[in-house]
Amino acid sequence: MKKRRLNLIDKIWESHLIDSNASGDLLYIDMQLFNEVTSPQAFENIRAKGRQVRRPELCLATADHDVPTGPGHPVPIDDVAATQIAVQKEQCSRFGIELHSMFSRGNGITHVIGPEKGVTQPGMTIVCGDSHTATHGAFGAVAFGIGTSQVEHVLATQTLRLSRPKTMSVTLKGVPGKGASAKDLALAIIAKLGHGGGTGHLIEFRGDAVRNLSMEGRMTLCNMAIETGARSGLIAPDETTLAYLKGKECAPKGELWELASAFWGDLGSDDGVNFDSEVEIDVDGIRPMVTWGTNPSQSVPVGSLVPEPSSFSSARERDAAVTALRYMGLRPSTRTSEIPINVVFIGSCTNGRLEDLAAAAEIAKGRKVADGVRALVVPGSQDTKAAAEAMGLDEIFIRSGFEWRSPGCSMCVGMNGDVVPAGQHSVSTSNRNFEGRQGAGSRTHLASPETAAASAIAGRICSAAELSEIEKG
Amino acid sequence: MERVVKVRGRIIPIRRSNIDTDQIIPAHWMKRVERSGYQDGLFENWRTDPEFVLNDANRAGATVLLAGENFGCGSSREHAVWALRDYRIQAVIAPSIADIHRGNLPQEGLVPVELDKSYVDRLFEVAEEDPEVDVQIDILHRTLTCASANLFDKEFHLDDASHFTLVNGLDPIDQTLLLKNEILSYESHRNPWLPMIG
Numbered sequence: 001m002k003k004r005r006l007n008l009i010d011k012i013w014e015s016h017l018i019d020s021n022a023s024g025d026l027l028y029i030d031m032q033l034f035n036e037v038t039s040p041q042a043f044e045n046i047r048a049k050g051r052q053v054r055r056p057e058l059c060l061a062t063a064d065h066d067v068p069t070g071p072g073h074p075v076p077i078d079d080v081a082a083t084q085i086a087v088q089k090e091q092c093s094r095f096g097i098e099l100h101s102m103f104s105r106g107n108g109i110t111h112v113i114g115p116e117k118g119v120t121q122p123g124m125t126i127v128c129g130d131s132h133t134a135t136h137g138a139f140g141a142v143a144f145g146i147g148t149s150q151v152e153h154v155l156a157t158q159t160l161r162l163s164r165p166k167t168m169s170v171t172l173k174g175v176p177g178k179g180a181s182a183k184d185l186a187l188a189i190i191a192k193l194g195h196g197g198g199t200g201h202l203i204e205f206r207g208d209a210v211r212n213l214s215m216e217g218r219m220t221l222c223n224m225a226i227e228t229g230a231r232s233g234l235i236a237p238d239e240t241t242l243a244y245l246k247g248k249e250c251a252p253k254g255e256l257w258e259l260a261s262a263f264w265g266d267l268g269s270d271d272g273v274n275f276d277s278e279v280e281i282d283v284d285g286i287r288p289m290v291t292w293g294t295n296p297s298q299s300v301p302v303g304s305l306v307p308e309p310s311s312f313s314s315a316r317e318r319d320a321a322v323t324a325l326r327y328m329g330l331r332p333s334t335r336t337s338e339i340p341i342n343v344v345f346i347g348s349c350t351n352g353r354l355e356d357l358a359a360a361a362e363i364a365k366g367r368k369v370a371d372g373v374r375a376l377v378v379p380g381s382q383d384t385k386a387a388a389e390a391m392g393l394d395e396i397f398i399r400s401g402f403e404w405r406s407p408g409c410s411m412c413v414g415m416n417g418d419v420v421p422a423g424q425h426s427v428s429t430s431n432r433n434f435e436g437r438q439g440a441g442s443r444t445h446l447a448s449p450e451t452a453a454a455s456a457i458a459g460r461i462c463s464a465a466e467l468s469e470i471e472k473g
Numbered sequence: 474m475e476r477v478v479k480v481r482g483r484i485i486p487i488r489r490s491n492i493d494t495d496q497i498i499p500a501h502w503m504k505r506v507e508r509s510g511y512q513d514g515l516f517e518n519w520r521t522d523p524e525f526v527l528n529d530a531n532r533a534g535a536t537v538l539l540a541g542e543n544f545g546c547g548s549s550r551e552h553a554v555w556a557l558r559d560y561r562i563q564a565v566i567a568p569s570i571a572d573i574h575r576g577n578l579p580q581e582g583l584v585p586v587e588l589d590k591s592y593v594d595r596l597f598e599v600a601e602e603d604p605e606v607d608v609q610i611d612i613l614h615r616t617l618t619c620a621s622a623n624l625f626d627k628e629f630h631l632d633d634a635s636h637f638t639l640v641n642g643l644d645p646i647d648q649t650l651l652l653k654n655e656i657l658s659y660e661s662h663r664n665p666w667l668p669m670i671g
């Protein structure tokens with residue numbers, strides 16, 4: 001009998017299917033990750049109802065949102081944060097779940113430590129009470145964010161009941177321009193698909209521009225898939241994936257590695273297979289991008305003009321542009337390179353990995369942060385921090401006037417006390433420029449680590465290429 | 474969980490698209506470990522504006538939120554639903570609701586109503602004009618009626634999983650635990666290399 005041709009998403013979905021009924025598909029979940037913010041209420045319900053955690057060994061917890069990142073071992077910003085961290089400790093020990101607690105060796109942002117430890121593997125189903133769980137899709141896993149009730153459901157049953165999402169292939173065509181990073185690709189894709197263009201779908205990213213990305217770059221891309229409204233994004237595993245995984249703490253070893261890698265090799269979408277929708281995006285020659293508005297689809301190439309609201313074809317986009325410009329305190333047709341900035345944040349689960357920090361350090365090296373700019377570098381995990389320090393990146397940053405901090409979500413979400421003051425402009429390597437995301441009244445411009453570092457030096461939004469031009473005179 | 478088969482209420486219109494969960498409830502509210510008491514966090518930043526619709530005394534007690542496209546995008550925080558629930562919102566009507574949020578709403582008995590944009594526009598017109606306008610939502614039949622907007626038994630989209638949760642009011646975990654044997658049998662043939670912690 002001929003095997004049915006399937007795409008990667010359907011393969012993973014069907015291999016985890018336990019039951020189907022009118023209320024959806026029951027899927028087995030291979031791993032659940034936890035942060036301290038969205039799970040306390042789930043654990044509390046498990047306890048209150050006298051239920052058990054079905055598979056504690058398929059759970060991995062870390063504290064990231066509330067963790068202070070300043071020098072030494074500072075205390076959490078307030079009692080509520082301290083309580084949340086303490087409650088998480090108590091709950092994890094009660095239910096036998098491994099916790100990488102604040103300041104411990106293995107601590108870091110959920111979506112950074114999963115891959116670093118080799119917990120994230122191709123073909124898996126991975127969930128977490130956090131929308132950027134999509135990051136793990138970079139390995140060819142179906143990985144997505146869930147709400148607290150669903151966290152509880154997975155704790156109790158190791159399964160989830162879900163409506164089957166539609167599948168979408170997004171194929172990148174062409175060769176990105178020099179100096180364009182995975183972040184710039186992500187922003188360009190979101191600008192094309194629109195904030196909401198992926199709603200209801202799981203996306204497989206395809207094409208040479210995707211294949212040529214490192215694992216770190218793929219994680220950046222999948223991380224931001226959610227900003228199109230999609231459930232998640234993923235990329236088929238290949239040699240790059242295997243090379244990254246080999247030897248990682250939780251990756252299979254010896255004979256199991258042989259078995260696993262053969263299985264992963266066959267996992268990609270079968271040739272000529274269909275998706276519910278198929279999109280091609282031309283990324284040929286794209287340049288570094290930066291956002292000017294309050295959702296991640298509102299971006300332009302660095303150095304271009306902030307658009308006129310009237311230039312958008314739909315009423316919805318026009319209205320969104322007017323509202324965004326008012327909030328950002330920007331006038332249409334301002335050149336983005338003329339926007340002065342106050343804060344730079346390099347970090348988060350989007351761009352807080354070693355490769356990101358190294359790219360930023362390359363720009364920072366031998367230069368100085370502009371007067372009046374506060375620039376923070378926050379590694380995504382303790383392991384990343386240690387690796388960066390072994391390379392001397394910390395010294396480069398510190399000598400250039402950047403703050404070298406400890407791991408955590410930090411200014412990505414502003415819950416730990418690291419915030420952008422009201423009315424100030426920040427260039428941030430995180431993933432969301434929503435109103436108030438980095439602190440009440442904060443004005444966020446999303447960009448790559450290279451652009452963020454160059455902007456810190458220039459004191460205004462600036463690409464790395466432009467920075468070298470200026471210096472050449 | 475209680476069954477939810479009908480919702481009837483007055484309307485709170487917020488004519489904005491892409492209302493993200495950071496706006497519905499700002500992140501600092503997520504530091505709490507309780508599951509209730511989130512009503513004051515609902516649209517906290519926008520409520521500082523006296524003109525904002527939630528500050529309109531004539532809308533007090535309204536239970537149906539009306540919004541633009543892509544409502545509830547962004548963070549997966551269920552706190553957004555808890556804030557809506559604690560404010561006594563029972564249904565959200567929008568041309569589209571972001572995936573995760575759409576799945577979260579029924580967990581607390583709130584109804585995600587995805588309605589044709591042209592009908593949503595009509596609801597906006599009448600609701601912005603008159604705070605007394607009310608709408609009836611029939612979850613069982615997935616239809617909506619608003620006489621003032623001349624809409625009668627208009628079908629809306631509600632996915633099967635949400636429909637099932639709302640109209641049956643069964644505890645989803647209890648339901649799944651009935652399939653204990655199926656889960657066990659699945660577990661007996663998982664790939665041997667899959668990661669285990671500890």
Ligand code: SF4
Binds near residue numbers: 065431
């Ligand atoms: S770094 Fe930002 S996006 Fe990532 S998990 Fe933390 S808060 Fe969420």
